[in-house]
Amino acid sequence: MSLPALTLNDLHFGPDGLIPVVTQDARTGAVLMQAYADRAAVERTLATREATYFSRSRGQQWIKGATSGHTQRIVDVRLDCDGDSVLYRVEQTGAACHTGEYSCFYRSMLDGQPEVAARNSGAESSAAENGLDGT
Amino acid sequence: MSLPALTLNDLHFGPDGLIPVVTQDARTGAVLMQAYADRAAVERTLATREATYFSRSRGQQWIKGATSGHTQRIVDVRLDCDGDSVLYRVEQTGAACHTGEYSCFYRSMLDGQPEVAARNSGAESSAAENGLDGT
Numbered sequence: 001m002s003l004p005a006l007t008l009n010d011l012h013f014g015p016d017g018l019i020p021v022v023t024q025d026a027r028t029g030a031v032l033m034q035a036y037a038d039r040a041a042v043e044r045t046l047a048t049r050e051a052t053y054f055s056r057s058r059g060q061q062w063i064k065g066a067t068s069g070h071t072q073r074i075v076d077v078r079l080d081c082d083g084d085s086v087l088y089r090v091e092q093t094g095a096a097c098h099t100g101e102y103s104c105f106y107r108s109m110l111d112g113q114p115e116v117a118a119r120n121s122g123a124e125s126s127a128a129e130n131g132l133d134g135t
Numbered sequence: 136m137s138l139p140a141l142t143l144n145d146l147h148f149g150p151d152g153l154i155p156v157v158t159q160d161a162r163t164g165a166v167l168m169q170a171y172a173d174r175a176a177v178e179r180t181l182a183t184r185e186a187t188y189f190s191r192s193r194g195q196q197w198i199k200g201a202t203s204g205h206t207q208r209i210v211d212v213r214l215d216c217d218g219d220s221v222l223y224r225v226e227q228t229g230a231a232c233h234t235g236e237y238s239c240f241y242r243s244m245l246d247g248q249p250e251v252a253a254r255n256s257g258a259e260s261s262a263a264e265n266g267l268d269g270t
Contacts, residue, residue, distance in 0.1 A: 006244045022157050022169055022240075029164025034157050034220040046244060078240040081232050085169040087240040097216050105157075105213040105222040109141045109181060 008039055008046075012084040018054055019086055023096065025103075026075040026089040032096035033104040035062075042077070042086065049074040051088050070094040143174055143181075147219040153189055154221055158231065160238075161210040161224040167231035168239040170197075177212070177221065184209040186223050205229040 013019050018036040025032055037045070038054040041061055045052045051072035055062040065071030072090035079086060097104040148154050153171040160167055172180070173189040176196055180187045186207035190197040200206030207225035214221060232239040 006242055010244075020155050020169055022166055024166050031157055031159050031166060031222055034155055034169075034215060034222075077244040079242045079244055080169060080239040081234050081236070081241070082239075085239075086244075087166055087169075099216050101216070104215040104217075104220075106216070107141055107214045109145075109212040109214055109221075 006079055008043060010079060010083050011039070011042060011086070012082070013039060014084075018056070019084060021053060021086045021088055023051065023072065023088045023090055025092050025096075027091065030103050031105055032072075032090070032092060032102070037086065045074060045088065046077060051090050065093065068094070068098075070096065072096070141214055143178055145214060145218050146174070146177060146221070147217070148174060149219075153191070154219060156188060156221045156223055158186065158207065158223045158225055160227050160231075162226065165238050166240055167207075167225070167227060167237075172221065180209060180223065181212060186225050200228065203229070203233075205231065207231070 011019055017038050019038075019042070021035050021037045023032045023035070024030065035053045036056055037052065038061075041052040041054045044050070044061070044063075051064045051074055053062045053064060054060070071093045072088065073093070074088060074090055076089040077086060078089065092102075095102050097106070099106075146154055152173050154173075154177070156170050156172045158167045158170070159165065170188045171191055172187065173196075176187040176189045179185070179196070179198075186199045186209055188197045188199060189195070206228045207223065208228070209223060209225055211224040212221060213224065227237075230237050232241070234241075
């Protein structure tokens with residue numbers, strides 16, 4: 001499948017200048033986190049292959065792992081159909097979540113199914129076996 | 136891993152009453168789409184196990200597949216560490232994207248790597264072999 005090259009102009013940032021970013025472990029398929037990026041963060045991500053975001057709480061650019069060492073090496077950057085969401089596919093070093101969990105999505109909302117959150121997919125089980133899962 | 140039951144009160148909706156939702160194919164691990172939900176949409180999703188969103192463009196609740204038949208059966212609903220993002224893990228019927236593509240994230244932004252978007256992970260390749268990929 002050959003696709004025309006996309007540029008930053010294909011991204012539709014919100015009124016706050018941000019676009020949501022979904023981050024996925026390219027090796028395991030696990031969704032690691034959902035954060036935001038501004039234009040400069042996406043530009044830096046594409047240029048350096050280091051996953052870069054914009055921290056809404058700190059109001060500044062956030063290079064993942066710059067202080068924790070839990071960096072995300074970019075494998076691919078994808079844009080969704082209507083250009084208002086970005087997918088970073090990454091090679092995760094260590095834990096993606098600041099809590100120490102492998103993924104930020106470690107809590108299940110389904111009542112009566114406490115096993116669900118721990119019942120990982122085959123890919124995620126492999127990650128756990130490789131010591132990538134913080135559980 | 137046993138976790139305390141989470142409720143809708145654990146969700147932090149934005150000033151517009153919405154929370155971003157990442158939707159992942161529970162079988163293949165592929166990220167299918169990123170959309171939004173309001174409180175009622177998440178509540179309906181948990182109650183019916185049908186992935187339900189809030190359409191920002193139409194300003195109303197959106198039951199995935201209600202008109203297209205491309206429904207998403209809920210396998211799990213996860214909440215991220217700070218409660219401001221939700222992950223729907225689903226069994227996708229047909230294509231998730233309105234364009235007919237399996238995933239909305241079918242376009243790569245990486246220049247000089249036109250093969251990236253088509254170079255699926257093993258799981259996604261299996262999906263393509265199963266005819267789930269619209270490409």
